[in-house]
């Protein structure tokens with residue numbers, strides 16, 4: 008029995024139309040169908056944050072949204088926000104502060120950090136750590152990540168120096 | 169892992185959803201925010217034949233004020249409740265509790281109806297609804313009913329919902345002047361399920377407590393109303409003597425589990441700490 012469903016969505020500004028199996032998660036769809044492999048798959052149950060993408064402007068877990076549910080949605084991945092330059096300052100700071108080692112967590116960390124600063128430009132260490140508590144990093148020990156985000160927050164307009 | 173195959177339906181009306189629920193019976197599952205169901209599918213702990221995605225049912229994602237109180241639609245995301253000025257004004261307990269539900273990327277998808285239907289024993293929302301004397305509104309073919317939250321949560325992941333019923337809203341009755349509320353919880357890490365959480369709601373006059381409702385989460389199979397502690401605090405200020413008496417009463421009120429996250433004894437201790445903290449803040453000016 009053919010269970011597939013046709014979906015149409017916008018991914019990083021481009022219109023996409025595909026038939027998908029309902030059981031395919033959004034992050035697998037992005038990686039396997041669209042070859043956008045910047046979003047990663049870690050735990051597949053919402054704990055690690057490696058699969059974080061933006062859907063209709065909100066951060067979501069790509070492993071906990073089905074691709075069929077993104078029908079009609081606007082999805083943005085790390086590839087998209089890299090191309091627009093909207094997180095270039097965070098990316099530079101992560102490199103400068105050594106906040107990326109293996110890089111597995113980086114796309115989720117960057118998207119989540121950007122959202123933390125967008126919601127609260129004055130976020131300090133506590134708010135940054137709380138905001139990133141759903142993103143695991145097995146390499147850096149978090150300190151460098153928090154420092155990178157804090158410095159970018161301070162440097163952005165409305166930030167606290 | 170990846171989920172086992174299933175058929176996907178996206179009903180455009182409640183009537184259509186009822187048809188699908190009838191058609192699939194216990195082989196069909198409602199999909200709302202998916203933040204609890206999808207992990208279970210990914211791990212193949214559940215293998216339903218069909219998912220009935222209710223996300224596009226019209227009219228279930230609003231927050232409105234009526235004569236019966238604040239009506240929060242089942243499809244309201246946790247993040248929408250957290251940011252709602254109506255909720256901040258008419259159900260401040262919920263506004264305080266929502267930031268504790270998981271992480272931001274969970275709250276953008278997880279729904280009020282999903283949290284209610286799931287009835288996780290460590291969830292925030294069920295305890296708040298019991299503390300606020302709220303009702304759960306559920307619909308099925310041929311009618312709707314309102315179930316008091318105090319009778320809705322029956323056990324671990326067990327509710328008063330019947331097969332074919334869909335949660336459509338939570339209704340929070342109007343709060344009279346002089347009433348205050350406070351939510352707080354203790355976790356090892358921000359965003360985790362509560363080791364112990366407390367939703368407190370009651371009347372405060374000259375710093376003294378009356379008609380207090382203390383509802384704990386994470387320390388029993390359902391939201392746990394602490395009747396003994398409530399009685400120990402009736403008419404009193406939360407001073408050290410009153411809090412000590414209430415803390416002793418809590419031992420009989422609560423039945424905390426011991427698990428990898430915390431022993432039962434630690435949870436009992438934390439419940440006392442939280443009780444003092446919450447009531448002190450609640451009665452502050």
Ligand SMILES: Cc1cc2nc3c(=O)[nH]c(=O)nc-3n(C[C@H](O)[C@H](O)[C@H](O)COP(=O)(O)OP(=O)(O)OC[C@H]3O[C@@H](n4cnc5c(N)ncnc54)[C@H](O)[C@@H]3O)c2cc1C
Pocket residue numbers: 052053054197198199200201202203204205206207242268269270271274277278279280281282283285286288290291292293333334335336359360361362
């Ligand atoms: C990492 C992580 C951390 C989390 N932390 C917390 C936390 O700290 N506190 C907390 O409370 N929750 C937490 N959650 C769970 C989250 O809040 C869920 O969103 C919520 O429990 C379920 O809501 P949902 O809309 O996602 O429901 P779904 O996952 O879609 O559904 C859950 C269940 O409810 C049923 N259902 C859904 N909607 C309805 C309806 N309207 N009528 C009848 N049945 C329905 C479904 O069939 C399913 O059985 C966490 C989740 C994750 C992944």
Ligand code: FES
Pocket residue numbers: 047048049050051052053054055056057058059068069070071
């Ligand atoms: S892979 Fe999605 S949260 Fe871990």
Ligand code: FES
Pocket residue numbers: 106107108109110111112113143144145146147
């Ligand atoms: S850099 Fe390796 S997981 Fe974060």
